[in-house]
Amino acid sequence: MTTILEKMDMSNTENSLFETDKNVVYDIKNLNLWYGNDCALKNLNFSIKENDITAIIGPSGCGKSTFIKTLNRLVELIPTVKTSGEILYRGTDILSKNLRVEELRTRVGMVFQKPNPFPKSIFENVVYGPKIHGIRDKKQLLEIAEMSLRSAALWDEVKDRLYDNAYALSGGQQQRLCIARCLAVQPDVLLMDEPTSALDPISTLKVEELAQELKNNYTIIIVTHNMQQAARISDKTAFFLSGDLIEYDETTNIFSNPKDKRTEDYISGRFG
Amino acid sequence: MNNVKYFDDSAVKKRINARIIINKVAKIVFFVSTLFALMVLAVLLYRVIVQSIGWLDWQFINSKLSIFADKAGIKGVIAGTGLLMLVVAPVTMLLGVGTAIYLEEYAKKGRLQSFIQTNISNLAGVPSVIFGLLGLTVFARIFNLGASILAGGLTMSLLVLPIVVVASQEAIRAVPGFLREASYGMGATKWQTIKNVVLPTAIPGILTGSILALSRAIGETAPLIVLGIPALIMPIPSSIMDNFTALPVQIYYWTLDAVLVAEYANLAAATIVVLLLILFAMNSVAIIIRNKFQKRY
Amino acid sequence: MSDNRKIFDKELLALKTNLLSMGKHVEEAIEKSVISLVTHDTELADKVINHDKQINNMQKVIDNQVINLITQQQPVAKDLRKVITSIKINASLERMGDLAKNIAKIANRLETKPSEAVQLRIKEMSVLIQKMVHDILHAFNEEDEVAAKKIAMEDDKVDNLYKLYLNYLLCSVNENNKTVEFAIQLAFAGRHLERIGDHVTNIAEQLVYLEEAKQLNLNK
Numbered sequence: 151m152t153t154i155l156e157k158m159d160m161s162n163t164e165n166s167l168f169e170t171d172k173n174v175v176y177d178i179k180n181l182n183l184w185y186g187n188d189c190a191l192k193n194l195n196f197s198i199k200e201n202d203i204t205a206i207i208g209p210s211g212c213g214k215s216t217f218i219k220t221l222n223r224l225v226e227l228i229p230t231v232k233t234s235g236e237i238l239y240r241g242t243d244i245l246s247k248n249l250r251v252e253e254l255r256t257r258v259g260m261v262f263q264k265p266n267p268f269p270k271s272i273f274e275n276v277v278y279g280p281k282i283h284g285i286r287d288k289k290q291l292l293e294i295a296e297m298s299l300r301s302a303a304l305w306d307e308v309k310d311r312l313y314d315n316a317y318a319l320s321g322g323q324q325q326r327l328c329i330a331r332c333l334a335v336q337p338d339v340l341l342m343d344e345p346t347s348a349l350d351p352i353s354t355l356k357v358e359e360l361a362q363e364l365k366n367n368y369t370i371i372i373v374t375h376n377m378q379q380a381a382r383i384s385d386k387t388a389f390f391l392s393g394d395l396i397e398y399d400e401t402t403n404i405f406s407n408p409k410d411k412r413t414e415d416y417i418s419g420r421f422g
Numbered sequence: 423m424n425n426v427k428y429f430d431d432s433a434v435k436k437r438i439n440a441r442i443i444i445n446k447v448a449k450i451v452f453f454v455s456t457l458f459a460l461m462v463l464a465v466l467l468y469r470v471i472v473q474s475i476g477w478l479d480w481q482f483i484n485s486k487l488s489i490f491a492d493k494a495g496i497k498g499v500i501a502g503t504g505l506l507m508l509v510v511a512p513v514t515m516l517l518g519v520g521t522a523i524y525l526e527e528y529a530k531k532g533r534l535q536s537f538i539q540t541n542i543s544n545l546a547g548v549p550s551v552i553f554g555l556l557g558l559t560v561f562a563r564i565f566n567l568g569a570s571i572l573a574g575g576l577t578m579s580l581l582v583l584p585i586v587v588v589a590s591q592e593a594i595r596a597v598p599g600f601l602r603e604a605s606y607g608m609g610a611t612k613w614q615t616i617k618n619v620v621l622p623t624a625i626p627g628i629l630t631g632s633i634l635a636l637s638r639a640i641g642e643t644a645p646l647i648v649l650g651i652p653a654l655i656m657p658i659p660s661s662i663m664d665n666f667t668a669l670p671v672q673i674y675y676w677t678l679d680a681v682l683v684a685e686y687a688n689l690a691a692a693t694i695v696v697l698l699l700i701l702f703a704m705n706s707v708a709i710i711i712r713n714k715f716q717k718r719y
Numbered sequence: 720m721s722d723n724r725k726i727f728d729k730e731l732l733a734l735k736t737n738l739l740s741m742g743k744h745v746e747e748a749i750e751k752s753v754i755s756l757v758t759h760d761t762e763l764a765d766k767v768i769n770h771d772k773q774i775n776n777m778q779k780v781i782d783n784q785v786i787n788l789i790t791q792q793q794p795v796a797k798d799l800r801k802v803i804t805s806i807k808i809n810a811s812l813e814r815m816g817d818l819a820k821n822i823a824k825i826a827n828r829l830e831t832k833p834s835e836a837v838q839l840r841i842k843e844m845s846v847l848i849q850k851m852v853h854d855i856l857h858a859f860n861e862e863d864e865v866a867a868k869k870i871a872m873e874d875d876k877v878d879n880l881y882k883l884y885l886n887y888l889l890c891s892v893n894e895n896n897k898t899v900e901f902a903i904q905l906a907f908a909g910r911h912l913e914r915i916g917d918h919v920t921n922i923a924e925q926l927v928y929l930e931e932a933k934q935l936n937l938n939k
Contacts, residue, residue, distance in 0.1 A: 224607055229531070255609035262607075266600040269623055279608040282618065328604070335608060378793060405795050407932035418798050419724050 172199040173240075175339060175369045176221060180235035183216060185228065190216050192393040194235075198386075203361060203370045205384035205401065207377060209416065212390040214373045218341050221371065222258040223251045240338075256283065259332030263344040265324035267316035267331070272308050275316050275327055279335035294334050302330035303360050322353025329360065340364065342372040346379065358383050377417055381405045389413045470698075473691035482692055487655045487667070491685035496693055498658040502571065502666035503640060505659055509575025510582070510639050515632050517579065518586025522628075525587075526594040527616055546584035553581045554648025562649060569650040571662040577645050582635035589631020593624035626715035633708040637701050643670040669697045727792045734784050734805055735860070738812070741777040742856040745812050748774065748819035749852060749915060753845040756826040756908055757838045767823035774816035781809045800932060804925040808859065811918040811925075815852070818911040818918075825908045833905055834891075840884045841905075844912050847877055851919045858926060867926035870919065871937035877916035884909045 176198040183191035191213050198204050206214040219225035220237060223244060236243045244254055256279070267275045276295045277285075285291060295312070299305040304326040308319070316327060325345060332340060342361070346354040361370055362383055374380050380387055381401060388398040389410075397404065397413045408414045415421035485495020521542070529535040557577030567573035597620050605615040621628075646668055653675035659666040673693050680687035748767055755764035785806050788794065794802050832838070851873050858866040888902045888909075920938050927935050 222607065224603065227603065227606065252609040252611055255607060260607040262600060262603065264600060266598075266604045268601060268604065268619055278605070278610075278618070282608070282610045282614045331604075331608070377795070381795070406799070408796055414796050417795050419727075421723070 172201060174198070175200050175240060176371075177238040178235075179238065181220065181237060182234045183213075183220060183225070184230075184232045186230040190393050191220070194395050196388065196395060196398045198369065198371060200369050201365055201367075202385045203365050203372060203383055205380035205387045206371065206373045206390060207375070207380050207387060207416075208390035209421070210375070211392075213393040214390050215343055217390065218343055218371060218373050219260075220245075221339070221341055222255050222260055223249075224255070224260065256335050257337055258339040258341060259335065259337040260341040260343065261325070261328050261332060261345045264348050265321060265328050267319075267324050267327050270316060271313045272316050272319070272327060273312040276330050276334050278331060283335065298330040298334040299327075301333050301364070302326045303356065303363075304330055320353070322349050322356060325349060325353065325357060326360065329357075333364075337368065339369045339371065342370065344373050344375065347375070354379070377405075389416065391416070467698075470691050470694050473688050474695045477685075477688040478692040478695055482689075483696070486658065487653075487672075489655070491683055491689060494689055496669070496672065496696065498656070499667050499669055499672045499693070500696075501658050501660075503668045505571045505662060505664075505666065506575050506578065506668055507636060507640065509572060509662055510578045511632070511636060513576065513579040514583055514586050514635055514639075515628075518583050518632070518635070519590050519628055521583075521587045522590030522594055523616060523621075526591055527612065527620070542584050542587050546588070549644075550581055550642050551644040551648060553577055554645035556580065557645060557649045567663075569652070569665050571659060571664060571666050574646055574649055574651060574666070574668070575662065577649055578639040578642065581642060581645060582639045585635040585638060586628075586631050589634065590624070590628045593627025593631065594620055596627060597623045626711055630708045630712050633704055633711075637704045637708075640700065640704075641670055641697065643674050646671050647674065669693060669700075673697070724792075727788075727794075727798070730784070730788055730792070731798070731801060734781065734788065734802075737777065737781050737784065738805060738808055739856060739860060741774065741781065741809070741812050742852070742859070744770070744774055744777070745816045745819065746849065746852050746856070748816055749822075749845070750849055752819040752822040752826065753841065753849075753912075755823055756829075757832065757841055759826065759829065759832040761827050764823040764826040768820050768827075771816055771820040774813060778809055778813040781805065785809070797929070800929050804929045807925050808922050811921050815915050815918050818915050822908050822911050825904050825911075828904055829901065833901075836887065836891075837905060840880070840887060841909065841912070844877060844880045844884065844909065847873065847880065848912050848915050848919075851877070851916060855919050855922050855926075859922065862926070862929065864927045864930040867923040868937070871923040874916045874920045874938070877913055881909055881913040 174197045178194050178196055178198075181191055181194040182189065194217070206218060208214050216225060220233065221239075221244075225231055233245055235245070237245050239254070239258070242249070268278065270278075273295055276298050277291045280291060280294050285294070296305060296309075299308060304323060307323060308314075308327075311318075316324065319327060325348075329340075329345075346357050349357065358379060361372065364370060365385075372380075372384065384401045386398065387401045387404045389396045389404065389408075389412075391412060397408060397410045399409070403409075404413060405417060408417065412421065482495050483500070484497050485493060486498050487496070488494045525535065525539060525542075529538070554577065557573060557580075561567050561573040561576050562569060565573070567576075601619050601623065602615055605619045610618070651666065651668060651671050653667050653672050656665055656667070673690050676686040676690035676693065680690065748770055751763055752767045754760065755767060785802055788802055792798075833841070851870055854870050855867065858864075858870060885906060888906055892899055892902045917938055924935055924937050927933065927937075
């Protein structure tokens with residue numbers, strides 16, 4: 151069985167069409183995905199660079215949530231899913247049957263649309279990841295908790311009530327707790343599926359700022375239906391439409407002078 | 423813009439009195455149905471309580487069985503029921519929760535799973551007497567356990583198993599999908615997710631279901647009678663291999679024998695009151711657990 | 720495509736209409752200012768000078784329109800370019816209006832008509848300029864960047880005519896102070912016309928940017 155941690159090539163500088171200063175984290179090759187007989191993703195080909203914030207935009211039903219969930223193989227929780235093609239995560243094809251998904255998901259964390267902390271204390275939420283991977287030492291767990299909560303800009307707000315129920319936090323705080331929870335296993339990539347849709351404007355801006363700080367140490371891929379958000383925080387933007395990748399470029403290009411008319415119509419609100 | 427008003431005030435006025443009256447009548451009808459049920463309950467309780475006055479005291483609870491009505495007590499019987507529950511509770515919970523976990527988390531949705539599901543639901547409809555026959559054949563005779571607490575406990579476990587399975591399944595199903603997603607998203611295995619997220623969240627529902635199952639088991643008479651549980655005078659049971667008597671059986675036999683000794687009817691009534699009090703306490707606990715955890719979400 | 724942004728599209732259209740209207744006023748002002756200079760019609764000149772206030776007001780109105788559009792509609796891509804070029808064209812038109820006003824002021828300052836030869840040369844330049852202004856407004860209406868590039872190239876002709884005009888004025892000057900002053904004012908008038916040509920080129924650059932999202936320099 152191949153394990154990612156053994157095979158991972160951290161200095162992978164694969165040939166790509168963009169400026170090659172940054173490493174390629176994900177190389178998607180001829181990816182197709184079906185829900186039963188419906189083709190939800192059609193022959194996707196592109197690559198995602200390290201330490202970029204890549205935004206995925208597109209109208210409802212275009213496949214963006216489906217796509218991001220293939221990157222950590224969470225999409226297979228749905229029973230009728232079939233895929234073809236390759237997704238190379240730092241050189242390893244994660245769609246292969248030999249892959250241990252539990253390892254992949256430690257390297258690739260996910261934050262969801264609706265904040266979903268467990269009905270446990272704040273502390274138990276943050277250390278859930280480390281605990282299931284076998285870390286038991288209380289002192290170590292506390293250190294991990296503090297480090298993760300600090301990275302998620304939540305430590306000051308909760309340091310005096312680590313053992314309170316997580317549901318006592320506000321929506322924005324719960325989402326940052328979920329981010330801290332992901333960071334506790336020290337991942338490589340952070341996937342965010344519409345992370346601020348359910349939050350008020352101030353919490354939204356806090357999470358955006360957090361993402362921009364985190365990108366120095368992580369690669370972030372964010373699905374959003376808020377175009378101003380994509381324009382504000384991302385380096386690259388991918389525009390999906392009915393399962394196709396229409397355009398993928400620097401965000402400033404997509405929003406000032408897109409090459410495809412469909413992209414132009416979508417981002418100026420004349421579509422959708 | 424359409425200026426035609428399809429819906430005008432006079433039409434509303436015409437019907438409104440009739441609608442209000444029908445609304446009031448509906449409320450009265452439903453109240454009367456409830457009243458009917460309450461009245462039946464009140465009549466039953468009244469009869470039983472009246473018959474037990476003077477016979478239900480501490481001496482009654484603390485004495486052993488005796489053919490003499492004024493000396494007879496249900497200490498042994500309570501012990502018997504208690505030990506019986508001590509067998510039923512773990513067996514039915516382990517089997518029931520395990521089945522529920524398998525059906526909800528592991529089984530692929532398909533014909534096999536529907537087949538198992540249907541059969542478990544059907545089990546709930548099987549007359550309790552049949553379980554008695556099952557217990558007699560398999561546990562009492564083939565396993566050679568006789569009329570012991572273990573035999574009785576195993577039989578009762580099977581009887582109430584569907585209740586636990588269904589309640590546990592509902593509780594597990596009620597755990598929101600996004601909690602599971604969060605757990606898998608961090609690299610947990612299926613078992614880790616079940617153990618750390620699903621079960622802890624489903625425990626209130628599982629407990630409530632189990633307590634309801636136990637309440638049922640405490641009161642079932644037919645299976646124990648078929649199994650051969652007597653109402654004889656015997657030593658107070660101390661281990662699960664001992665012979666025993668249970669509360670509902672004792673009530674049954676005292677009621678039967680009340681033809682011979684009139685006072686037995688009073689003893690039966692007193693035992694009924696004790697049984698009802700135990701049931702009331704168990705159901706209250708179930709409700710408290712449910713309410714306490716309802717506020718979480 | 721759907722009409723998701725009916726209101727926005729209406730407002731963009733209103734913005735364009737306002738700019739075209741302002742352009743018409745500027746066209747008129749240029750024409751009248753040249754006539755007033757060449758025929759020494761001080762009444763007409765005064766009209767032009769007063770009319771400039773209206774042009775300045777229109778510029779303010781259009782500027783406000785643009786700010787509101789940006790605030791409320793968050794335009795991106797081509798919509799954003801439309802809005803940005805509107806601001807720049809607005810400024811260019813206002814300057815052109817000012818230049819026309821300046822020509823009218825010179826008409827008042829001179830005591831007589833200029834000589835036939837000078838009149839001819841001024842008319843030559845102004846015919847070309849007026850055509851450029853008219854054509855660029857048309858190109859703006861049609862969003863025709865090809866036409867815009869062509870119009871920009873005409874500015875070379877304007878520059879040449881202006882050089883010839885200046886040379887003529889220099890040659891026809893003698894030491895008499897009055898004549899020198901006269902010539903200087905006429906030179907300024909020619910300069911204003913030439914500047915109008917430059918502004919037309921600026922507008923042409925904006926039209927190209929609108930279409931191609933590239934900033935070109937069409938002024939030599």
